[in-house]
Amino acid sequence: MVGAATCGRAAGALEVLRAIKNELKKHKLDCPVIEVGCMGHCYAEPIVTISKPGFPPICYRQVNPVIAQRLVREFILGDDPCLEFVLGALEENELVPSFSDFPRARFEQKVILKNCGHIDPEQIEHYIANGGYSAFVKALQIQPEKVTSEVKRSGLRGRGGAGFPTGEKWEICRQAQGKPKYVIC
Incomplete structure (x- = not known):
């Protein structure tokens, strides 16, 4: 997932998105690459989240095209999670701190924006699958x-x-x- 909201785009998310897609194509990998909204960590954009079996979903901060290519080669193709670029994980784990461990997390309770950064805002199916329109x-x-x-x-x-x-x-x-x-x- 690539954070492609206004803050991410201003920081270069579209170039990062292109670099990821090109690197995946170069290695003949068929992985979904999803543009998502802002997670609320605009200071860390562009943010890239990688979900890979055996690892927690990991968010990477201030990713540029060179780092994006490295993430594909070393983490998606290999098993090096490139910890030097980690912002946090989306769930509790033993490898990297999760967002719930951040000091500000104890003051937050996301309700309306809880899916931002986790679903593609242009795909109505993503919204519905996460409870959209249930009310x-x-x-x-x-x-x-x-x-x-x-x-x-x-x-x-x-x-x-x-x-x-x-x-x-x-x-x-x-x-x-x-x-x-x-x-x-």
Whole structure:
């Protein structure tokens, strides 16, 4: 996976992506290379994550095309995880520190952005496979009053200057006269 959000692109992620694909092709390797969003470590871009059997998924920091080629040759083709370029691992392991070991991790609880850096934001299947649209499907299966009640209970507010409670707004609109009614997102 190559972090190809704005921060990654500004740091050279597209060149890194090209270098990885070219090196894989040169060695006749058929490995998926996925562009992903930002993991929240913009200072370390371009970030490349390699998942290989027998190793934890490892994220590499400040990867340039030369380092990318080396990662393919030494880690994907060989078994040298090139620890000198490691940012962290995506899961607990004995080899390298995981992101959950970072001091800032104890202050974070990713909810909405939990999949950033882990899925391709341009592939709807990735989103759905990670629970995307599940709340929408649930909303279609329950009574409208229950939807409004859950939105009110969530504390969701509008992004306008007043931060008006969304559930309250939906309830007012639902009770207003006239049809059809629209939700604009």
